[in-house]
Amino acid sequence: MNDETKKKINARYERELNKGERFWPDSIYKDLIVSLGIFVLLILLATFVGVAAEPKADPSDTSYIPRPEWYFLFLFKFLAIYGQIPVLGKIEWIATVVIPGVAVGLLTLLPFIEKRPDRHYVKRILPISIMIIMVVGIVLLTLTSEVPTVAADGSKLLGVLQSISGLIIPTLAYIALVLMSYIFKSSTRVMIWTTMLASVSMILVSGTVLALHPKPVVEEVEVATTLVDQIVAGQDLYSIHCTECHGDDGSVAVIEGVEGLEGEEITPINSKDVLYTVTDSAMYEVIAYGRPNAGMTPFGKAYGGELSRGEIDYMITYMRYMWDDRFEAPTIKPLFPALADGEVPSYDVHIAPIAKRYCISCHRADKENNNYLMTSYEEILTTGDNAEHNIIAGDETSYLLQVIQEHAIMDPEKPDEELIGVMPPSKALKPNIVDVFVRWIMNGMPQTADEAAALFVAPTPEPTATAAP
Numbered sequence: 408m409n410d411e412t413k414k415k416i417n418a419r420y421e422r423e424l425n426k427g428e429r430f431w432p433d434s435i436y437k438d439l440i441v442s443l444g445i446f447v448l449l450i451l452l453a454t455f456v457g458v459a460a461e462p463k464a465d466p467s468d469t470s471y472i473p474r475p476e477w478y479f480l481f482l483f484k485f486l487a488i489y490g491q492i493p494v495l496g497k498i499e500w501i502a503t504v505v506i507p508g509v510a511v512g513l514l515t516l517l518p519f520i521e522k523r524p525d526r527h528y529v530k531r532i533l534p535i536s537i538m539i540i541m542v543v544g545i546v547l548l549t550l551t552s553e554v555p556t557v558a559a560d561g562s563k564l565l566g567v568l569q570s571i572s573g574l575i576i577p578t579l580a581y582i583a584l585v586l587m588s589y590i591f592k593s594s595t596r597v598m599i600w601t602t603m604l605a606s607v608s609m610i611l612v613s614g615t616v617l618a619l620h621p622k623p624v625v626e627e628v629e630v631a632t633t634l635v636d637q638i639v640a641g642q643d644l645y646s647i648h649c650t651e652c653h654g655d656d657g658s659v660a661v662i663e664g665v666e667g668l669e670g671e672e673i674t675p676i677n678s679k680d681v682l683y684t685v686t687d688s689a690m691y692e693v694i695a696y697g698r699p700n701a702g703m704t705p706f707g708k709a710y711g712g713e714l715s716r717g718e719i720d721y722m723i724t725y726m727r728y729m730w731d732d733r734f735e736a737p738t739i740k741p742l743f744p745a746l747a748d749g750e751v752p753s754y755d756v757h758i759a760p761i762a763k764r765y766c767i768s769c770h771r772a773d774k775e776n777n778n779y780l781m782t783s784y785e786e787i788l789t790t791g792d793n794a795e796h797n798i799i800a801g802d803e804t805s806y807l808l809q810v811i812q813e814h815a816i817m818d819p820e821k822p823d824e825e826l827i828g829v830m831p832p833s834k835a836l837k838p839n840i841v842d843v844f845v846r847w848i849m850n851g852m853p854q855t856a857d858e859a860a861a862l863f864v865a866p867t868p869e870p871t872a873t874a875a876p
């Protein structure tokens with residue numbers, strides 16, 4: 408810098424200093440106001456908008472894949488790509504500590520390394536180029552963070568492409584730029600072209616990765632947020648897992664129809680005896696760990712069962728709100744809409760929810776049930792050791808109709824032995840539910856609401872007079 412420029416800059420600095428404001432306290436004061444504003448905004452957002460919670464953490468769930476927040480995804484991806492490098496890949500601390508450390512260190516030291524007074528971009532082409540490539544790289548790594556480096560079928564193509572765009576091109580570009588700047592003293596134009604070429608090829612390769620990556624099928628995790636949703640979710644889970652032994656409303660005192668527990672006496676779990684003495688956390692333990700000695704298997708994932716922590720909590724919420732008189736149950740939609748005179752129920756609207764609530768606990772795969780499955784329309788009509796007798800359109804002697812009306816079917820070969828006991832074995836159905844099954848079978852088992860509506864016969868008024876011929 409010659410004296411001429413130095414003088415000019417000093418003169419300008421003087422001028423700015425005299426007319427401008429001071430860092431302390433003027434600028435600091437403005438900064439404080441703005442950061443206070445942002446702080447208040449964040450508090451308001453957190454209070455009134457919030458972020459939807461994920462399901463409760465389940466320490467026993469080994470399939471959970473932890474992922475960082477989105478603004479760290481690029482580092483996460485970088486680590487994955489770096490891990491593919493043959494020997495270096497094993498030395499993880501280089502990628503987790505050294506490389507980010509060097510990058511942050513360079514940024515911090517930049518004002519001391521780069522002391523040139525010029526601000527015009529043409530004079531600062533090296534740092535600007537390095538920064539551009541880094542920003543493009545960070546954006547691309549973030550965008551491709553969903554794409555695995557090794558595909559499900561073992562193919563490494565996407566992983567290799569990601570290394571090219573995230574590691575090889577930027578490294579080569581950096582080496583080239585440094586050499587151009589310090590050794591070859593290349594022109595600004597050449598360096599700009601190099602930077603553009605590197606960025607565009609990184610974008611193209613990452614674009615190819617995104618295009619080739621099959622969109623993952625996102626599995627929705629249902630989180631019941633309102634009390635009613637939780638109770639409904641809990642009731643469904645209870646129906647499937649617990650009805651078998653405890654009955655649809657927890658009132659069973661003697662288990663029937665369950666292999667190995669036939670005639671077993673139990674305390675009805677809807678009783679005050681249980682609800683008032685067993686706390687929520689003890690209830691959680693009973694359900695998660697079961698009562699293996701008494702014949703109740705564990706349900707918690709931690710003990711080899713199939714229910715997560717959240718699911719067990721929903722069931723407990725259901726049990727409390729529906730059975731425990733210290734809690735007031737919110738209004739919950741009835742299981743099925745009530746039927747008018749002459750109205751025909753359908754599978755979709757009536758039978759499916761009833762079967763789910765009262766029968767599926769036993770009538771699904773891997774349970775003792777004469778191979779009679781009830782989880783779909785086809786299954787209800789066609790499965791079972793006695794499939795041809797279970798449901799016969801328009802026939803009130805259909806086995807199903809008899810057993811739900813407390814008539815056991817006797818074995819034709821051994822007349823004093825039951826072929827099929829009453830259903831559900833431990834507890835009779837309520838009359839309105841029996842009525843739904845009767846109307847459904849007597850009217851030919853329509854599947855959809857439309858099919859059922861077509862069968863609706865409005866009740867004809869009793870004929871008042873009969874004219875004799």
Ligand code: HEC
Nearest residue numbers: 648649651652673674676681693694698701702703704706
């Ligand atoms: C295979 C049959 C079976 C199934 C299925 C079953 N239980 Fe049990 N349960 C039992 C038996 C047997 C006992 C012991 C009863 C006793 O000692 O009075 C028991 C006890 C309990 C108790 C403790 C009662 C007390 O006296 O403290 C609770 C609570 C309970 N079960 C809830 C559930 C829930 C909720 C489910 C569904 C996730 C479930 N059970 C599924 C058989 C079963």
Ligand code: HEC
Nearest residue numbers: 664765766769775776777779791792793807827828830831
């Ligand atoms: C506690 C378990 C349990 C529940 C709940 C249950 N069942 Fe069953 N069901 C059985 C068992 C076990 C059999 C095998 C016959 C027997 O042991 O009586 C069976 C057999 C049947 C059969 C005869 C199947 C065949 O082809 O032989 C029909 C029909 C039936 N159940 C209907 C129902 C209906 C409808 C419901 C719901 C309202 C229901 N069951 C609920 C345990 C259950």
